[in-house]
Amino acid sequence: MEALIASAIAVLVACGFYLVLRARTFPVIVGLALFSYAANLYIFSTGRLTSGMPPVLQKGVPLEAYADPLPQALILTAIVIGFAMTAFILVLAISGYVELGTDHLDAKEQSR
Amino acid sequence: MTPLLIVLLPFVGLILPIILARHSHTAATVGALIPTTLSFGLLLSLAGDVFAGEVFVASWPWIETLGMNLSFRVDGLGMLFAILILGIGTLVVLYAHFYLSDSDPRGRFFGALLAFMGAMLGVVLAENVLLLAFFWEITSLSSFLLIAYWTHVPLARQGARMALAITGMGGLLLFAGLLLVGHIVGSYELSAILANGALIQGHDLYVPALILVLMGAFTKSAQFPFHFWLPNAMTAPTPVSAYLHSATMVKAGVFLLARMHPALxxxxxxxxxxxxxxxxxxxxxxxxxxxxxxxxxxxxxxxxxxxxxxxxxxxxxxxxxxxxxxxxxxxxxxxxxxxxxxxxxxxxxxxxxxxxxxxxxxxxxxxxxxxxxxxxxxxxxxxxxxxxxxxxxxxxxxxxxxxxxxxxxxxxxxxxxxxxxxxxxxxxxxxxxxxxxxxxxxxxxxxxxxxxxxxxxxxxxxxxxxxxxxxxxxxxxxxxxxxxxxxxxxxxxxxxxxxxxxxxxxxxxxxxxxxxxxxxxxxxxFALAERYWPNLHGKLVFEGLVERVVDATRATTASLENGSLQRYVMLLIAFVVAAGALPFFLFDFAPGNLPATELEPVTIVIFGIFVAACLGVVANHKRRLTAIVTLSVVGLVVSLSFVKFSAPDLALTQLSVEVVTILLLLLALYVLPKETPSEGGFSLRKVRDGILASVAGLGTGWMSYMVMTRPQDSISMTHLEKAYYPVGGGTNVVNVTLVDIRGFDTMGEVAVLAMAGLGIFALLARLNPEHIHGVTRRVLDRYPVMLTSATRPLLSLILVMAVYIFMRGHYLPGGGFIAGLVATVALIIQYMASGQQWSSERMPVNFRIMAIIGVTIAVLSGATSLALGKPMMTMLVPLGEPGTVMTLYFDLGVFLGVVGAMMTILTSLGVLSRPASAETLAHSKETNPWKP
Structure with missing residues (x-):
């Protein structure tokens, strides 16, 4: 299972970075969204993989059995902040497009 | 207390001459003399005891974790220097009163002089060597202001810059040296350092530490080959030269030699x-x-x-x-x-x-x-x-x-x-x-x-x-x-x-x-010198050197920075990949030896869908609508993996954020082009990007694998131990962590969310949607009747659900964040189904204000206990079960902050798609197919 999650992270980062390197704003934003999934999963994975034991305390269960709550708390806010950041760069992209008339990152249409 | 006052008085008093200079020249001089003489008086009150051999040490904690204390030491050496600084300082103020001309701004002169005086006193009376280095830097800075006092004279500016460059550089080296000395001794207090001379001199780091400290001393005291800044600093007004460049500042270097003499x-x-x-x-x-x-x-x-x-x-x-x-x-x-x-x-x-x-x-x-x-x-x-x-x-x-x-x-x-x-x-x-x-x-x-x-x-x-x-x-x-x-x-x-x-x-x-x-x-x-003295000036050498460094810097920048953002992103990622790869080669590649957890067939199928979706996003990124839909599949699988690995709170959050993110991207496509123009077929750039991205992916994935196969040793256990008693009083440890143990973080995060919302509102408020090319046509579509009638009863149901999720959050998966997201989804569905105008008429709520109120509640409920000297979130009102009351208020702040910020973001973007005005429609050549 660990290898599977690690591969998922690898695929997300690779796809995300490839899109981030594109020339138009929209693919860059989609790429960043993919990358933030990867970042969240990576942090999540540092808490190791535990099935069926969410960190909700029950009587008679040893503490070692629960899933690690700390990465979860960190990621929970990261997801919401990630949304805010995606929204913010989207709006930057929109106002850039409206003001410059192009969505090329370098603000110039490639001359071909 | 007295040593602290001696050092602080000039700093505090420097405002006096600045204010009084507006009245008269004499008033400015008197203003400068008051703190000087007060400080001098305090110093002399200690003189008798110090001459008798007593050493005054006074200490207040400042940044204890760094070993930096606000500690001062008045011993014979410090006393000698402090007497020079304040004695000659008094005379210099008096002398400057007559020396300065009517057009010279006196407030600035005496202000900088007093700052310098305080800094010098700090250097000579510091007990903590980090504090010494701190004041050392202030002497460099304030002497810069004094040398360049006649700002209209180019030579004065050049001389000041040179002095700052040389003594500032020396100050940094000294800082490094003192850090080494402190590291050897295990304390930054002089008492400990001076008592451990043998330990320092026997240590392997003695020679580097010695050289660094000496560099500080030699640059400040203008020792060869760093001497040339001093003659060039003579462009300063003569009182400054008399004070800084003969009696005090240049003596700081030899003071340091004397100070460190027993140790080094x-x-x-x-x-x-x-x-x-x-x-x-x-x-x-x-x-x-x-x-x-x-x-x-x-x-x-x-x-x-x-x-x-x-x-x-x-x-x-x-x-x-x-x-x-x-x-x-x-x-x-x-x-x-x-x-x-x-x-x-x-x-x-x-x-x-x-x-x-x-x-x-x-x-x-x-x-x-x-x-x-x-x-x-x-x-x-x-x-x-x-x-x-x-x-x-x-x-x-x-x-x-x-x-x-x-x-x-x-x-x-x-x-x-x-x-x-x-x-x-x-x-x-x-x-x-x-x-x-x-x-x-x-x-x-x-x-x-x-x-x-x-x-x-x-x-x-x-x-x-x-x-x-x-x-x-x-x-x-x-x-x-x-x-x-x-x-x-x-x-x-x-x-x-x-x-x-x-x-x-x-x-x-x-x-x-x-x-x-x-x-x-x-x-x-003189005649011989005219003929044979080499025409070698320290100033020319120095400036040539500076010029060459500047040229080299410019050339480096120019070679990297060609104005293309796309290129910068590439460089950034390439650098991150290189920096991330380094530890692999320094240490090892081997995974740990924890046994792998069991792999179910279902998971493999889901993983296959996931990979296909990721590649689909990349393959379809030019057809943007398709890319967004495919992206939502990726998000869903991520949510599923949270369900699978015991993180119900995360799954709920990811799911609701997923909904609004996709909505947001769709809204953006109202304005942005629907398709990405082709970048041309096969190109070297795509190959290069592909390789770079794959290397980054492999590296991150492998790193994650290495982590997961090693035993865990984290601070999480404390969270589990203390979540119910004595800290949080809740059983959902994730929620307790968010609203209680790490409440300060959460407060900051909600604030960031609110700021992003307000920023987006401000950015979009400038845009006039009617100026956006090609928008008018689409917004003439009518809202679908089925959706409209189905969503209205849903609103109250989902809101009740949100309240339930909110209330149970402390004990079961849920809480302010998730409830806020769910409520946002409920509200935004109405906007989707019935339109911006219809919805906002029925919901006269200013979401920006709501976001601000939310952040305020979070801050107040968290910080009231801080004001009373207790840790954040300490329960103040002993009602209900331990801990729950204050955290409930805090979570309410989080809830309102999330709803307010998310709704601000979405409705601001939604405005762009609002129906065009009648006037625009009249000009539009398109006819509305739904118009009766």
Missing amino acids: SGTPEWFFIVTGAGLVTLTFAAYVALFKHDLKGLLAYSTISHLGLITVLFGFGTPMAALVGVFHILNHAAFKASLFMSVGIVDHETGTRDMRILGGLRHAMPITATLATLGAAAMAGIPGFNGFISKEMLFYESWKLPFIENEWVVPVIVTVGGLLSMAYSVRLVIDTFFGEEGDTPAKPHDPPFGMWLPVALLVAVCVVVGVYPSIAEPIVNAAALATIGGVMPEGYEHLSLWHGFNAAVVMSLIAIFGGAAFFMLRHKL
């Missing part, structure tokens, strides 16, 4: 580096001084030479030499400050400082001539003046050196230095005050009483100490005791004028008569 001195490394640098500086600078026609230039090089002399003394490392060094610091400060002030008077009254023009001023300015002659006699080392005594003691000590085989080498060099010193001192007096009267720009006369009084006081010190040296004994002994570290040198009883006929007397005679002879030959020497 006595080794061959110390002896050869310090003595060597001092000897070179002593003779080289004295020789150059002789050829300076500018009075201040002569004094500048003479100062460098005398600093070299003091450095030599501390370099010897013997107790007696250290005592002489301390004594000469006092003597030099007195005669050099007086000479600078005399020269300033000459400059002020005649309009020139060039000795080739000046001459015969003894008739027009008898008082100044007398004072300057006495000061120069002290500098030359004539018997009867203080300079003679310390110089003769140096000559005597130079025969008793450790580590050196040819015992005559050092005595010869210091005699030559003394000889040159005599020669330029004679020249200063003769060429200015004797001989034929020069043709000066202004008609000279003696200055007002207040201007020559400070000079007279300093000259009086030179003469009195020169005749009755024992008068300086209490202060010199106390300072020497601190420098040597405990025991007074053997065989030393008193400072005295006559030590009997010995080698030192012969050396003094050679210096005095040789110097006079050298002076007689000066015109021949």
Whole structure:
């Protein structure tokens, strides 16, 4: 299972970075969204993989059995902040497009 | 408390002259004198005890984790320097009152001077060496302001910049050195460092630490080859030169040598580096001084030479030499400050400082001539003046050196230095005050009483100490005791004028008569120098160096920065990949040996869908709508993996955020182009990006695998242990962590969310949707009836659900964040189904205000306990179950903040898609297909 999650992270980062390197704003934003999934999963994975034991305390269960709550708390806010950041760069992209008339990152249409 | 006040008074008081300067010149001077004299008074109240051998140490914690304390130390050495700083400081303020012209802004002058004074006091009275380094930097900065005081003079600005570059660089090196010393000793307090000299000198890091500390001292005290900033700093007003560049700041370097003497001195490394640098500086600078026609230039090089002399003394490392060094610091400060002030008077009254023009001023300015002659006699080392005594003691000590085989080498060099010193001192007096009267720009006369009084006081010190040296004994002994570290040198009883006929007397005679002879030959020497003196100026070398560094920097920047953001992103990622790869190669690639968890077939299928979706996003990224839909599949699988791996809170969050993110991207496509134009077929750039992205992916994935297969050792256990008792009183540990244990983080995060919302609102408020090309057509579509009627009853259902999720959050998966997201989804569905106008008419809520209220509630509920001196989120109202009440308020703040910010973001974007106005429609050629 660990290898599977690690591969998922690898695929997300690779796809995300490839899109981030594109020339138009929209693919860059989609790429960043993919990358933030990867970042969240990576942090999540540092808490190791535990099935069926969410960190909700029950009587008679040893503490070692629960899933690690700390990465979860960190990621929970990261997801919401990630949304805010995606929204913010989207709006930057929109106002850039409206003001410059192009969505090329370098603000110039490639001359071909 | 007193040491702290002594240092702080000048800083606090610097506002006085700045305010009072608006009234009158006198008021400004008085304003500068008040903090100076108050501080001086406090200092003197400690003087008696310090001279008796007491050391005052006062400490307040500041940044304890870094070992940085606000601790001060008043011992003999600090007292000697503090007396110089405040005593000469008072005289300089008085002198500057007459020196500055009416057009010079006095508030700025005295303000910077007081800041400098406070910083110097901080340096000499610091007990913590980090604090010492801190004040050291302030002296560099405030001296920059003072040197560049006449901002309209280009030379002043250049000189100031150079001084800042050299002494600032030295300050950083010193900081590094002090960190090393502190690391060796395990404490940054001087008491500990000075008591552990043997430990430091035996440590492997001793030599690097020594060199770094010495670099700090040498740059500040203008030792060769860093000497050139000092002559260039002479563009400063003369009171500044007298104060900073003779009496105090340049002495900070030798102060450091004295301060660290017990801890660092006595080794061959110390002896050869310090003595060597001092000897070179002593003779080289004295020789150059002789050829300076500018009075201040002569004094500048003479100062460098005398600093070299003091450095030599501390370099010897013997107790007696250290005592002489301390004594000469006092003597030099007195005669050099007086000479600078005399020269300033000459400059002020005649309009020139060039000795080739000046001459015969003894008739027009008898008082100044007398004072300057006495000061120069002290500098030359004539018997009867203080300079003679310390110089003769140096000559005597130079025969008793450790580590050196040819015992005559050092005595010869210091005699030559003394000889040159005599020669330029004679020249200063003769060429200015004797001989034929020069043709000066202004008609000279003696200055007002207040201007020559400070000079007279300093000259009086030179003469009195020169005749009755024992008068300086209490202060010199106390300072020497601190420098040597405990025991007074053997065989030393008193400072005295006559030590009997010995080698030192012969050396003094050679210096005095040789110097006079050298002076007689000066015109021949000048002619020789004109022809053969190499045209090598420290200033030119320095500026050439700076220029080359700047050019190299510009070239590097230009080669990386071509204006293309796409390129910057590539470089950024390439750098991250390189930096991330480094640890792999430094350590190892091997995974850990934890057994893998079980793999179910279902998971493999889902993983297949996931990979297909990721690749689908990349493959379809040009058809943007398709890309968004595919992206939502990726998000769903991520949510599923949270479900699978025991993170229900995360799954709920991810799911609701997923909904709004997709919505957001769709909204953006109203405005942005629906398709990405082709970048052309196969290209090297795509291959390069593909390789870069794959390497990054592989690296991250492998790193994650290495982590997951190793045993875990984290701080999470504390969270699990304390979640219910004694901290949070809840069973959902994730929620307790968010609202209680890490509540401070959460507060910041909600604030960021609100800021992003407000920022987006502000950005979009500037855009007029009607100007956006191609938007009008789509928004004529009607809202689908089925969706509209289905969503209305849903609203209340989902909102009730949100309340339920909110309330149970502390015990079961849920909480403010998730409830906020769910409520947002409920509201936004109405906007989707029925339109912006319809919804906002029925929901007269200002979401921006809601976001702000949410953040405010979160801050207040968290911080009220802080105000009462308890940790964040401590329960104040003992109601209900422990801990739940305050955190419930806090979570309510989170809830409102999330809803407010998310709705602000979505509705702001939604405005772009609102129906076009009737006017625009009239102009539109398209007809509305739904129009009856």
